[in-house]
Amino acid sequence: MTDAAEYDVVVVGAGPVGENVADRTRAAGLDTAVVEDELIGGDCSYWACVPSKALLRPAIARADARRVPGLAASVQGPLDAAAVLARRDEKVGDWKDDGQAAWLDSIGARLYRGRGRLHGPRSVSVDGPEGEHHLLTARHAVVIATGSRAVLPDLPGLTGAGAWTSREATSAQQVPERLAVVGGGVVGVEMATAWQALGSRVTLLVRGEGVLPRMEPFVGEHVVDSLKEAGADVRLGVSVAAVDRPGGHTGPVSVVLDDGAVVRADEVLFATGRAPRTDGIGLGSVGLTDGAWLDVDDTCLVRGTDWLYAVGDVNRRALLTHQGKYQARIAGAAITARAGGVPLLETDRWGAHSATADHAAVPQVVFTDPEAAAVGLSLAEAERAGHRVRAVDHDLGSVSGAGLYADGYRGRARMVVDLDREVLLGAAFVGPGVGELLHSATVAVAGEVPVERLWHAVPAFPTISEVWLRLLEAYRG
Structure with a gap:
């Protein structure tokens, strides 16, 4: 039996992005x-931003403390891994979402638990956990906010080997004695940092010649140097050819390089x-490709429709929670305006x-x-764009703060200046x-200051922010 209901807006996906649209x-x-x-x-909330930062915070705090005489001698021992993992568990609510569900209820949004699929224009079918079925119709908008998922490469021996993705890396309950990390992006370097600090012997395997390739090259160089100093084995310019784990999901694993x-x-x-995460959500029922990234305009409206929106990772504009929440605010305003007949x-x-x-300012x-940290365009990106x-550049170590x-x-700090307009394109x-x-830096780039x-935004003394003054002095020559 199918229960039918009508709403102004139906949001598929209740991560931070979907929650913000609903709000x-x-x-x-x-x-x-x-x-x-x-x-x-x-x-x-459960497998990315929150748990990863809960794992990383003790590592960073200890590293900072070790650089301060009078405190350094007190923090030379290992981290209490059990306490770090317990705090991580607490920060994710032990993977229970009662509080988040209560918040949705408090704003008056109706929650449907189950798999949501498009069922033609302005319609979403929901298969609930107890076998119940709902057919929801949207008067104004359906919003897809289902996020993204980790992809495992097609490698011999990887299927069935119990390899970690970001989810397992942020939710593991034991510290592995040895951890191989494949990939030099954000997840790779952050998890290498966290688990090395928690006691793993980490080997970081990176196909390219550096890490964090979307940032300025000097950024990745500093991160690699620090990982090596912490004891990690960092290997650049290598590719994984196969994985061998005779014990299936458990036991030692061998990562074979090319x-x-x-x-x-x-x-591993x-x-x-x-x-x-757009596979199996009924995109074909509205003429779109199942499992595809969704192409949107700047109001986050899916191109070729006048009712379907896609916010967050699914539109591939910026796979970052804060950008997805920003898009949610934009989409929410656009949906509201269109529902109100704003011409x-x-x-x-x-x-707005x-x-x-x-x-321009991610x-x-x-x-x-x-x-x-970075915002806007790198030097290479700005040059490729024709600016x-x-x-x-300025050495941050020379700043008194x-x-x-x-x-x-x-x-090190860098600002990228558009010489024709004399505004920052990136930092x-x-x-x-x-x-x-x-x-x-984001205010300067987004505001095109x-x-x-x-020059008249005076940094407080003695803070690291004084680097702004030094950068501007260097620019003036």
């Missing part, structure tokens, strides 16, 4: 339903790519209904030791604590 549409008075087949709160070398480990993490949306550059920052922090640019933050502080930082520098005006 915006409910605040505007639109009747909203939310569909989720896993935990309310999504990957970010040059014949073998890395032996107790667990593959952090080698993501795919959209002309603010879709001009930086308009335009996710312009996805193109910020990201990587919580390694040292931290890495006439100048990169201005950095010297007080930690003895022997090592880091990048690497060093302890630099994540807190990023929002000022002229360099001559940035």
